[in-house]
Amino acid sequence: MLEYLITILIVSAFLMLAVRRDFIAIAAILLSFFMILALFFQSQIIVVRYGGWTPPFGIVWEVDKLNAFIGLIIAGMASLVTIYSIKCIKERRHRFYTLLCLMTTGLLGVCLTGDIFNMYVFFEILSISSYGLVAFFLDKNAIEGAFKYLVMGSLGSSLLLLGIAILYGLTGTLNFADLALKVSHSREFMIALGLIIGGFCLKAAIVPFHMWKPDAIEGTPIPMGALFSTATAALGVYGILRLLFVFGMLQLNLMLIILGTITMLAGALLALVQINVKRMLAYSGISQVGYVVMAIGFGTSAGFAAGLYHILNNALIKGLLFMAIGCVIYITGKENLDEMGIRNRTLLVCTGIGVLSMAGVPPLNGFVSKWLIFMASWEISPLLTVLAITASAITLAYGLKIFSSLFFAQKRAEGKIPTTMLVPVIILTILCVIIGVFPQLGLAVVEPAVNALLNQNQYITAALGGG
Amino acid sequence: MFEYWSFFILTFAGFVGLGLIIYLLGSRKARAEERKYETYTCGEPFPRVNVGPDNLYQAIKKNLGIEDIQKIHTGKLSDYLLWMLAGFVVVLLMVMML
Amino acid sequence: MLETLVTGALLSVIGIYCVIAKKNLVKKMIGLGIFTNFIHLMLISTGFREGGIAPIIIRENVGFFAAYSVDPLPQALVLTSIVIQLSVTALGLSIAILAFRHFNTLDTEKMNKLKG
């Protein structure tokens, strides 16, 4: 079935241009979500050989638990965003859905593929469609954000291609499993690894590479902000993880710890002083990705579990906050924090839960993964725990800013929020509370992914053995 | 399951305390302004000062050096690209050191 | 092989300089194109073989093919990458047109409304 995933998405994207019916794109993205969900419950590693060629020569898709986990987050967020934008995007909706289908194609393709050049192609599909989505409104802010993202993103993916070229020149293969057998830790390989990791850091918005993200999110439609902060960030972290996995370098990684700590603190501090709410949420997303990168840098299984769990929780929380704030903006039409008063009890409750969960207040889901990160970092160095707790406190501080702007507003706007915009918010809120109260549900999802990450041999034999 | 909840109270108190400290520290200056108005308007109805969310953390912004971090984000594409290339160089050097 | 490396080094330096130092948005896109061409050159030179034949397989002599032909895979990769670069350039130039319409200039230093 997996072979037809990309076909369905691309065909529906181009059908949207010709026929202009929204339900095609919605059906395609929901269908892809259910496909990934079915994939997630498979027990063994799935290898799809395109055109029947055996792995070192042909293109394969290889889905282990880690892929399926990240793919589930991506497809879930994409389908919620699709439902959300039925009413949120008011004009030229067929264009929006075309680009959204292509972006989902790119995200899922990068996530599920087992071939490094195929990954680059999907990476570019993702990049180009997201440049188009950033420029969607075609006004001043959108164009400015779009060209900044375009030049930075294209330079980053060119450097990623350079890394792939070096890898191909050194080993003569493009398959992940085959590469894992052939790489060594000499200097040339490390240059290639650094270039590819840099390209993914740009997508995940790790700190020296993060500058496109607030500018791009300030110009985009708000559903895209949700997708950038959740799915694209998760994908960037996945890319870093997969490359380190292929190179067999998943032990204590000082680079990721330093980058992650800087990202965590800088993102949180910058979010503290923002006035525009979209920009604040963008910086907040950067800060949360910092936690994840720091946790996966520890190289222990506790660290991986904490990091992957935080990817899941960050997706839920940041999606919830972006969509809830999007509802507020839908009614008031203002993006500044001090003009966001609204009279809608459901929305206020959902936003409050989102803010508290982001700050890591028990018994919500943000607390669980942050607690795991603190525990994992205590084993490495107590200093990191202190820094992480400081960043958490700053998170609560800027959360309070959203709180006070929503709850203590002087003027409150009236308005009716469409049901299709409210439903994703409520779904995400319920998930936040459920995962917070029963943390072992989330752990049951995360633990197979960690096991898959620690078992390199399984991945290689599944691809190359049993031709 | 139990181990996640054993430090429930401690974390909660810590978060709320730190958040409150930052909140109070941030809004101190704005409150001082308000009081000044009260003192110097002699019995007349003084203009109401509304403390919005954008001047919540002005003191922290001035004192913790966040303004310097904000100044790095100049909004110019060339500076962004230079930072990005610097990041690539740093990542390359660090990966080679591993 | 040496010519390729020298050309590649020159192209990469010119491209990076053009992307970073030039203020004009269109010139930045040109620099991006030059830099991508450097990568294409590097990629296609990985399949190079001194005195190799064109990689067209004939069923009778697979051994001859494997011994003498150049590696066909980088050529396919470069073709794909060229098409991708085409679409990036087209999108970038259309965004440049829109940027000129909004800001009345192509100078990226003056388009810094979003910051902080």
Next chain:
Amino acid sequence: MDVIIRTVTKGIFPFILLLGFSIIFHGHLTPGGSFPGGAVVASGFALVAVAFGLKGAEKLISEETVHLVEGLVALMLAGLILYESFVRKYVGLGGGFFGMWSSPTVLSLNVAGGLMVMSALVLIVFLVVRE
């Protein structure tokens, strides 16, 4: 534009299309294929847009038509994949469409790709000319 360019365009336009489609249709046998062929076809439309203006080009092929072509190509690709994976596998209709062409899958992929490239480039040309 002046009368020379208009007259030459009128004369040369069918031949440009012919060259483009011949490159597309011989893609599996000769150098070329979908991308160069599609670019040649699109260059024919670009020539019309230069000579007769955007109005003249839109009489030939409007933006709606281009989108329609893209949708048709998408359906064609879907049909091709269904044919390859179900009909050929289970029904057993091997050897191309009634054994007529030498390599039907590559040929149909070429045609689909060529039409897609053509429509994308025509759209880009229209957008740039409109400015």
